[in-house]
Amino acid sequence: MTHIHVMSRHRSSAAAAALSSVFSLCLLNRLVSMDPELNRSFSPSSVTLIVLLLIFSCPPAEGSFKVIGSPEPIVAAPGDDIILPCHVEPQIDVTGLTVEWSKPDLQPDPNDRLRRVEYVHLYRDAREDLDMKIAEYVQRTELFADGLTRGNISLKITNVTFEDQGRYKCFIPKLKGHLKSSIIHLSVESVTETPLQTPAPKEETDVSGDDLSMRYGLITGLCVGGFLMILLVVGAIYLYWRHKRQKQENNKQPVI
Numbered sequence: 001m002t003h004i005h006v007m008s009r010h011r012s013s014a015a016a017a018a019l020s021s022v023f024s025l026c027l028l029n030r031l032v033s034m035d036p037e038l039n040r041s042f043s044p045s046s047v048t049l050i051v052l053l054l055i056f057s058c059p060p061a062e063g064s065f066k067v068i069g070s071p072e073p074i075v076a077a078p079g080d081d082i083i084l085p086c087h088v089e090p091q092i093d094v095t096g097l098t099v100e101w102s103k104p105d106l107q108p109d110p111n112d113r114l115r116r117v118e119y120v121h122l123y124r125d126a127r128e129d130l131d132m133k134i135a136e137y138v139q140r141t142e143l144f145a146d147g148l149t150r151g152n153i154s155l156k157i158t159n160v161t162f163e164d165q166g167r168y169k170c171f172i173p174k175l176k177g178h179l180k181s182s183i184i185h186l187s188v189e190s191v192t193e194t195p196l197q198t199p200a201p202k203e204e205t206d207v208s209g210d211d212l213s214m215r216y217g218l219i220t221g222l223c224v225g226g227f228l229m230i231l232l233v234v235g236a237i238y239l240y241w242r243h244k245r246q247k248q249e250n251n252k253q254p255v256i
Helices: 002-034 036-041 044-057 207-252
Strands: 063-069 074-076 082-084 086-089 099-102 121-124 141-143 155-157 166-171 177-179 181-188
Touching: 063 166, 074 082, 082 181, 121 141
Parallel strands: 063 177, 063 181, 074 181
Antiparallel strands: 063 086, 082 155, 099 121, 099 166, 141 155, 166 181
């Protein structure tokens, strides 16, 4: 549902830019038709082509992608198989990117300062990198291969224990966005009744991130509209100068 909201905001920004472009195109065609010399030099089709090239040459706003995890803690009982929900919005294929799952609260061994950074799960070069995996999580974690093409980077952990509880960080280092990581909390509790199911993520998970995406979309629309308005102003000034000059030349001609 959140993805639908984000897509609608992008479509709104694109629609605003499209309306501005159509208005600018109509006005520019009108100005060209008013000047005979420009009308001979620029056909309506050539003016349309120029405006479309200007629109599509404006680069899209970057930095709109963000990593979003479950805002609610994941509660499980010892022995459960759980999923730590995390995904990228808007949807993007992350099969070619590096995905890191780590425990930020895990303290390094003070007696082994040269020990490498280890991960709960490290996805790199389109496969899991086992060389830097925490030993306690070997053969217990996996990503969803089919979901990676849609930005789903949720992590499945099997047979959870009390030692697994804590904060988990999902991180995509090379994601083009300001929100490249998210924190998910896992709570492992001993229960006598039916274990609680993993809660689904809320529809609205990151208000500031959504506002940031909408802001970049609006900047793109304003960029296109502003550039076209500048083009129209320059064209209007040129037409006015041509008209004034032609009027002055007509006044200088002797009356027979």
